Amino acid sequence: MTLLSVRKVYQGIADRRQMFRMFDRHAQRPNRWETDDSALYRGEWFEIGEPEYSHMFELLPPLWMRADMFAMREYLTGSITGIFFTLKIDSARRYFHGYCDLADKGSPDRMQRAIIDRECRPVKAMTREERLEHIWSSTHDDYRGYAGERWPAHLRGARTVLFYAGQHGTVFKLLDQLTDAEISAKLPVHLRYLPEQHAA
Template sequence: MPTHPPFRKVFNGIATREQMFRLFNRQHDVPGTDPLSGAPYAGEWFEISSVEYHFMLGLLPPLFQRTGMFGLSEYKAGYVTSVFFAIRVRGRERWFHGFCDLSDKHSPDAMRAAIIAHETGAADSMTREEKLEAIWNATHADCKGRAGEIDPEAWPQQHRGKRTIMVNAGGEGAVLKLLEDLSDDEVDRLLPTR
């Protein structure tokens, strides 16, 4: 199982309502994780629109609310819940969703700081891991899977269970590759744009 930075952007661009709800449930099939702990979700974040921010604010009574931030009263799993942020970045108001583990009461503030640091960095401030997560999230379910889930013998033991994705290999047509093995050119080509 890969290790992730404590806070990671998992979608490039501004998620639509449909994308937002899909991202809420993107970790339900991660092998080797306890879905009841909430650990696979904790620390993930992505950008949403003002409309989605206010829709979610009106959906359920907030667990907590303060200027520019509120948490949903319904937990995802364990102590992990959705926290929504309104953050001014370079003079423009923007809105974000993140999964925070409230067993650490500083988690929402730490996530807010991580989002600000990420969004005020260089023009292309996504790490390779964040880019791979964005590609994975944007790829249709028919074009992604897990190595060895259909034919275990087709993959070496050390790769079984890792994420795979179909890519256009030019003259070779579509080929199945490990997500982590995408070249930089493939990452740039497959990365969803705003």
């Protein structure tokens, strides 16, 4: 899967448990820490609630802050760190977390604009990529993973999810090769029938 530069990875508002799970959605990746995995995280964002935003603000002194955002002091990998946003969208104050590359000074502002643009759409819709990212984010670690030695060499390291395959039982399938019907089956009911938004 080609990672979009700025991408929503969870639909809805993440509670504290889900927020902490998504801080490292790629914890099971093979060869963790052996390569620069910045591209996995750079540009990921999701919505959180005000209590989660306040908790993170009080956890450690921020690296820097502005009226509408602050940066975590600890870096995740390389120059990637978490940025927390307070944004007014449709007259409501909302809160978001995203991973920005601070080596690129404009990264937080671009992410802020992308979040506002995404959340101000008049019609609720999801792209195929957003559907896949939501499945990955909401699937328990025991039911997702990465293609290993039993997969052809060119597929090793690709993300997989456990899927019920009828008479064949449960099998791991490549996340980015799920059919529309399989994606629908893995999504919660309230997200299954949203229209598809084509990526810009």
